[in-house]
Amino acid sequence: MKKIDLYTFMKGLKKTDFIHPRSTYTVNKNKRQIKEIIEDMEKAIKPNEKMEEYMKEREELAKTHSEKDENDKPKMEKKKGLEPETFQMVYVIIGQDNEKSAYGKELAKLNKRFDEEIKAQDEKLKKYNDEFLIETTEYEVFMIDLSFLEAHETCPQPVMDLIWWMVRDDMNTVDLKDKK
Numbered sequence: 001m002k003k004i005d006l007y008t009f010m011k012g013l014k015k016t017d018f019i020h021p022r023s024t025y026t027v028n029k030n031k032r033q034i035k036e037i038i039e040d041m042e043k044a045i046k047p048n049e050k051m052e053e054y055m056k057e058r059e060e061l062a063k064t065h066s067e068k069d070e071n072d073k074p075k076m077e078k079k080k081g082l083e084p085e086t087f088q089m090v091y092v093i094i095g096q097d098n099e100k101s102a103y104g105k106e107l108a109k110l111n112k113r114f115d116e117e118i119k120a121q122d123e124k125l126k127k128y129n130d131e132f133l134i135e136t137t138e139y140e141v142f143m144i145d146l147s148f149l150e151a152h153e154t155c156p157q158p159v160m161d162l163i164w165w166m167v168r169d170d171m172n173t174v175d176l177k178d179k180k
Contacts, residue, residue, distance in 0.1 A: 001141070001165060003041060004133035009141075010034050012162020020152040026144040030166055037139055045128045051121050054114040061110060065103035066091035143168040 001009075013031045018024050047055065066074035075092040095101030099108065111118060146169045149155060155163075 001137055001139065002134055003137045005165070006034050006038055006041075006137060006139065008162055009165050010038065012159055015159045016155070016163060017159075018153050018155075022148065023144060023153050026142055026166060027163075029142045033139065033142070037137070041132070044132065045121075045124050047121055048117070050114065050117045054110070054117055057110055057114075058107070061103070061106055062091040062093060065093050065106070067094060141165050 010031065013027050013034070016023075016027050018027060063074045066076075069075050076089045077092050078087045079090050080086070081088050093103050095103055098104050143166055146167050149167065160167075
């Protein structure tokens, strides 16, 4: 299993709707362990202090230039996220994509001031995505037998496609430990 597979596996574990204690135990044990691994992995791309300062200033700039509601609070709207079925809240800013707008000019100045930090963070993310995530993980999945799931649970195919890592198929699996 590659490190990137931990994210899809975790997504599947969150979507399971098992009832039997053995099944829920297997899911929860994998979730806890994978959560810790993912948190450790993501420390590698955590922004440094200067980058966090940039992000705060950028958000303040967005708040300042955003449209306001009747209570003079910045308006926000839901936008589709990078991953399917995900969303993020963004400020509604007139002229957001126009470099010549007041917001565009101030953002350009801010980006120039933090240019080195932005490039370093982008490089860190690129290396994480292009190299680190494709490495093989040493995580050992806590397994459950397919025959047990068949007897006690139902699992829609889209969920099974995400959690198959933890399902041991007795009929077709060759245990390499027995071959030694």
